[in-house]
Amino acid sequence: xxxxxxxxxxxxxxxxxxxxLRCSPISGHKSVSWYQQVLGQGPQFxxxxxxxxxxxxxxxPDRFSARQFPNxxxxxxxxxxxxxxxxxxxxxxxxxxxxxxxxxxxxxxxxVV
Amino acid sequence: AQSVTQLGSHVSVSEGALVLLRCNYSSSVxxxxxxxxxxxxxxxxxxxxxxxxxTLVKGINGFEAEFKKSETSFxxxxxxAHMSDAxxxxxxxxxxxxxxxxxxxxxxxxxKVEL
Numbered sequence: 001x002x003x004x005x006x007x008x009x010x011x012x013x014x015x016x017x018x019x020x021l022r023c024s025p026i027s028g029h030k031s032v033s034w035y036q037q038v039l040g041q042g043p044q045f046x047x048x049x050x051x052x053x054x055x056x057x058x059x060x061p062d063r064f065s066a067r068q069f070p071n072x073x074x075x076x077x078x079x080x081x082x083x084x085x086x087x088x089x090x091x092x093x094x095x096x097x098x099x100x101x102x103x104x105x106x107x108x109x110x111x112v113v
Numbered sequence: 114a115q116s117v118t119q120l121g122s123h124v125s126v127s128e129g130a131l132v133l134l135r136c137n138y139s140s141s142v143x144x145x146x147x148x149x150x151x152x153x154x155x156x157x158x159x160x161x162x163x164x165x166x167x168t169l170v171k172g173i174n175g176f177e178a179e180f181k182k183s184e185t186s187f188x189x190x191x192x193x194a195h196m197s198d199a200x201x202x203x204x205x206x207x208x209x210x211x212x213x214x215x216x217x218x219x220x221x222x223x224x225k226v227e228l
Contacts, residue, residue, distance in 0.1 A: 041221070090156055103159075104156040
């Protein structure tokens with residue numbers, strides 16, 4: 001079975017631009033969470049989605065948004081990019097909302113210049 | 114609010130020596146605790162988890178951790194380090210029974226294994 005798939009693996013954007021990152025969960029998993037990992041730090045929780053509804057949000061500005069589709073895949077959008085948004089963005093999927101442990105994808109490395 | 118503190122951002126051991134990575138947690142409710150490993154340019158791989166069953170938890174690749182409530186600790190150990198263990202290790206905490214996938218991570222410990 002395929003694991004959690006994230007695309008693209010790397011991208012470079014300019015300050016002020018917008019970016020969309022994509023995540024495909026493990027087949028049968030209905031919950032997707034997003035994390036931001038700045039270089040040298042631990043991952044920070046951004047969002048959790050379950051059954052296409054937002055079920056949790058971390059301490060991130062409104063420039064960050066996400067959604068989950070009927071097939072349980074998810075997109076993370078970041079508007080008005082700042083240099084500080086440069087990070088590894090990780091997606092984790094799990095079978096359901098109550099299942100704490102998620103399986104992580106390999107991430108998308110975003111560089112803002 | 115929950116948090117974890119990882120003591121030592123860098124740990125260096127000789128191949129074959131004991132690995133000890135320290136993690137202390139803070140939680141107002143009984144926590145779930147986790148250790149993850151991250152190799153360069155990769156995502157996070159779960160090593161082991163504590164969810165209130167046995168206090169000594171065995172994980173993959175020979176790692177284990179012991180939950181000590183009195184010390185609010187969940188240190189990761191491995192009896193004999195291997196070169197392939199060189200990576201970054203993260204301790205994480207989550208609410209017991211709440212909030213699904215929300216994990217709060219520590220700042221990580223970079224493990225170096227020397228010949």
